[in-house]
Amino acid sequence: MQKKTIAVGNSSFIALIEDQHYYVDKTACFKPLLDSGNFIDLITRPRRFGKTLFMDSLRLFLAINPANPGSTAKQERLFNGLKVREDKNFCDKYMGQVPVLFLSLKGVEGSSFEAAYRALVQKIVDAAKMHAYLLDSPRLDEEDKKLLREYQSRDFMRDLANIDYASSFLKNMLFFLARHFDRQAMLFLDEYDVPLAKAASRGYYNAMCDFVRAFFDTLKPEAGLVLNDRPVLKKAVLTGCLRVSKESIFTGVNNFSINTICSDNVSLSACMGFTESDVLALLDYYGLSSRKQDVKHWYDGYRFGSNDIYSPWDVLNFCQCALSSKNPLEFKPDNYWIGTSSNDVIDEFLGFLTEEDAERMQTLIDGGSIELQINDELNHSDIRRHQSEDFWTLLLFTGYLTIAKHAGYKKYLLRIPNEEIRNTFRSRVQVRFSVENRSFAAHGLKLAEAATRGDVGGMAKVLEPLLKNYVSVRDTATKAPAENYYHGFLSALFACAGNRINDFQSNAESGYGFADIVFSSGYGTDRLGIVIEIKRTARPEELLDAVDNALKQIDEKNYAECLRRMRCRKYYAYGIAFCGKNCEVGGGTLREV
The missing domain is CATH 3.40.1350 (Trna Endonuclease; Chain: A, domain 1)
Incomplete structure (x- = not known):
């Protein structure tokens, strides 16, 4: 029997399933997430830990079929044999039953606010076109359809004179979906903090923050529209790299649950990233079980809640490269992390830290742990303060460090998770941070x-x-x-x-x-x-x-x-x-x- 292929970096659930790529099943996390009772769930994880793939699989599981709202044939085919299908009552309640608005803010950046706004507008236009069937809805009036056509017009939306239309996009689209299907809708926002991160590094943070605050206004129960005496928004799920404080863009948002790598929520701690059982099953499937210790030494070591987590990007890269080599059982592990994301912000910090920080860095390189208080509401704008606490928080939330132990209120013992990250420290951080050069x-x-x-x-x-x-x-x-x-x-x-x-x-x-x-x-x-x-x-x-x-x-x-x-x-x-x-x-x- 021919083995499934490994598709590194593929965030499309349907492509992984239909094209016979290897898929690590995370669908068991759907139930605790949807049944939590939280109006908004924000899940933060480092880059390359599977946030987009998780959101895409959740979207496809829930999304109602516009052509045949009663049909779940697509979900039955795609999710056949996966863990979520083991709970029939849950599937009957949610599978193929929910109007979903999905938007990824990955790539919303530019050298100016205007350039970033144009990138966001393209996301809005594409999302509006995905729901073009609403133009034929008997439940939407002509004013609704006129607004939908304007959302589908790139020229109209790119005009900054129409920025108010963009600000109200989420609110209006959720209303259109709820009215058409006569039920509450859900909102999924992937990489919600990317526009803020890029704006902070390019000098237009305040302008972007003002826009994002208005854009997310529908997350306030009293600000969202109502249909049949209920809010049109049933639930929102957001993913990102950093937790942004409610005071910056979520003012007035209630029933807001945040799951970070520091959280103790057992049900969601493994929703992104590979557990040890995930990795052992993967290695066994490809005949690489003898490489277990190498993979563990190089790519394991993260601690999310109560779970030990491997970096999925690195494990998949290693398996793909090993299988394509002459001798997979002798293939040497490599550093795949070092090229995954920009390190400009970290490089910028290195000239502002203290002698004490230099000693901490050396302790980490030597395999030790350091005790620090973490700023768990770090804003992207805060990074410009170049505070030591913010630097270590940034390293933790971007995957350079992990939690060894909880040491008190917002205090943690931190360590480098594995050999790959230690290698990255040596080649990229330690050299820039040496005492004589700092x-x-x-x-x-x-x-x-x-x-x-x-x-x-x-x-x-x-x-x-x-x-x-x-x-x-x-x-x-x-x-x-x-x-x-x-x-x-x-x-x-x-x-x-x-x-x-x-x-x-x-x-x-x-x-x-x-x-x-x-x-x-x-x-x-x-x-x-x-x-x-x-x-x-x-x-x-x-x-x-x-x-x-x-x-x-x-x-x-x-x-x-x-x-x-x-x-x-x-x-x-x-x-x-x-x-x-x-x-x-x-x-x-x-x-x-």
Whole structure:
């Protein structure tokens, strides 16, 4: 008998079942979730732990057939042999009986609020078109159908003048579904916090937060529409990476249950991720049972509630790669986690942490545990505070750490879950966090920030104390050109700026020569260019003249020419002159490219 194939990263339940891919059955979690009595359930898990697949399978189990509302033939075929079918009363009550509105906010991002809004609008338009059958409903009036047609029009919805239509989309669509099928509807929002995460990192968090607050307004019982004396919304299920506090976007929402990796809810703790029995069955199916200890050492170790959990992304990747190798029983485990998601926020934190945090990091690398208080209502906007507590909370909720033990109110013993994550720490986090580099990296970030706002005084304020600590006479007393040491010194600083700068180039060919340092910062129409020319003088009194000569050289040799390739419309030019442990910074006027 031919084995089922492994489809890594496939979040479509129907595709997994119909195309004969291996599926790890999580349908036993449907009953405790739907029978909980909670109006809203928010489930947070790290990236790549199966949130979207779980939501998609739940949607398909519940969704009523628009063409034949009494038929459950589709569900009987798709869910045949799965655990949920063992409870006949539950299936009779829910299977194929619920109008469902499903929306994934994954990919709702952009360089500006307007760009992210356009991405969201596309999600709205696609969802409205999935329910196009409502245009023929005898229970919807002409005003309802007119609004539905507007939701299906991308041009109409993309116009920011119509943003109020987008804000009320969930409320209105749930009403249309409930009225057409004459029963309460359910709402599933996958990756609900992605727009907020991206907005926080791109600088338009407040605008996005205001919109999301209005968009989720239907989650308030008193704000939602009513049909037959009942709210049109029966239940909402949301998934995401971080728990967002009610005060930020859920103000006024009641009967709100939150299940995080710190929760003790046994019935939902294994709804996402693989349990040990899941993994053993998978390995046995593919003849890889002898690899159990390798898989456990590399990919196990997470603790969600009372369950030990394996990372599904990594287990499936390992099995797929092992089976395609020459010798599956000798195939060496690899690090599949390291490329799964952006680590920009974590990289950004590393320049702001303390010596105590450095010691904690080393304890974790050495296999120990650390006791910390967790900010379990961490907002994406809070991350910009660069607080130590927020950093460790972020590592926990994004899967870099796991809970070893509950140690008191919001206090936990935390550890690195497995060898794969320890490997990731060594290659990506520990190197950036080394004690000797950490404070230097923080200065590099501050220097880049000053450069991108035209603040010559701020740049000098960063550089002058560093020169006293890092520059000696021996550093510059070589046969190499006089500017070389300072050039390398500045390049090392800017290399620590992480995602605050882009397109960094040293000795970049541009115009009629080679610019010492060029880079860009920002996105879209806000993208700025930076050009720096470096000079070194023999006497401190020559510094100001050297700065002027550097700025003149930038103009005469047209060093800003390369910024057009970086899509910059404006730029700052700087002349920086050094003499031993002294420096002067000049320029900082915003120019057109």
